Amino acid sequence: MTEFTRETLLEVHRYLMQDIYPWAGEVRTTEVGAMGMAMCRAQYVEAELDRVMKRISKMPASATDKESAVRTVADHWSELTIVHPFRDGNSRTQRFYFDQMLRAAGWSVDWTRIDASQAHAARYVGAATADPSFLAQVLIPGVFAPDELPGDTANSFTATQGNRNNASSAETFHRMMAFRREYPGQPWDPSIAGESAR
Template sequence: MDKYKYSYLDEKGIYCYQDSDVLINKLNIQDEETFYKVERLYSGLRQSELLNKPIDGNLDFEHLKAIHFYLFQDLFFWAGKVRTVAIAKGNLFCLPQYIESYAKDIFTNLKRDNYFQGIPKEDFISCVTNLLADINALHPFREGNGRTQREFIRYIGLKSGYGFDWSKISAEENIVASYESVNGNSDKLRAIISKIIYSL
């Protein structure tokens, strides 16, 4: 599973404590195991709040940033802000200097496609798969991309009468599918969306 692990280029130590992989956080927790547990707890509580009251927005890049901010506002000073370091998982995700321009293309296309509203279910699945693959390749944040993506997609689904039950797949399945989508093969990601989608 080593190829599915993240690697970062953060020579200036912008995001992590010195000589550590622990992200600098508002709680100043520097123990890796403790921070992992606390981070999951805090972001999980924020995520549960969104189940009852999603963040309204225009389904654009600013909307995605707003979701990230909400999920991680208790933990990171940079919640909702675009990363400034390179990230790789096997291959590099979008380089930081190109994130804004790539995001503009992604969300312009989403608007052009009317946010996938009023199309057959199979077409909706294909469109959501492609969008997830694109946003995953963008990977605009230093941490929390997957959770932010899933909430964004959930909001799109709500507008079209669909939900997604991510509990039907394992974390490993999702990691592998996401990895392969960045490398140009979205078959497993599409299979996941087909498996977890349901009508509201």
């Protein structure tokens, strides 16, 4: 994938969900929530989706600076998370979409080095707070320049599908939010968060 538009997002959802839902590839018209939060109201989803897609077209992932590329993807992913354009299948669709965005910019992504539950939780922290730094921090260990990582990382996406534990994601989300309140501006530290959440 080399184009990252509304149409390509809908195509990804349609492809991934076509055997599950008759409405695969269609923008939702109903209210949804996740992580105990209401997502974008249905009446605003179309406009918000267009807004996020315009930002994506104006702010592509860097092809030369890995940290910048990951921060950009984390920012876009956090915004798309709160828009939540589909009734279901948002996580699978967005993970593939942003995996492809990083790869199109020339980066290799090894999803086996990214904690799926933490990444899921961090997306919602970014959605709730407009702070994508937690997601960027969770993603960075799995992103490499092509010559940095031996072997084929393309299969790591499929190999890790379904590895996320939803209960663990929800617990981690609440720990991240508590950590952010207790240690404002500090990078996410799971070992400290374990203590601060008690």
